[in-house]
């Protein structure tokens with residue numbers, strides 16, 4: 001299994017650019033790396049004052065090519 005990140009985001013953003021669109025970007029920080037995961041859209045269920053906001057959810061695998069987006073085992077050792 002490859003541990004190299006794919007370039008789907010760059011390819012898709014290039015294609016979307018002609019429609020004035022790009023994939024929403026989030027940057028995540030962990031001990032030794034910076035990630036740019038694919039977001040899964042979530043919505044807040046119970047709305048109103050004091051209700052917690054919707055949590056962020058990210059794909060574990062690239063939704064276009066299936067490459068794992070998780071760090072390889074031992075990467076943060």
Ligand SMILES: [Zn+2]
Pocket residue numbers: 006007008009062063064065066067
């Ligand atoms: Zn991909």
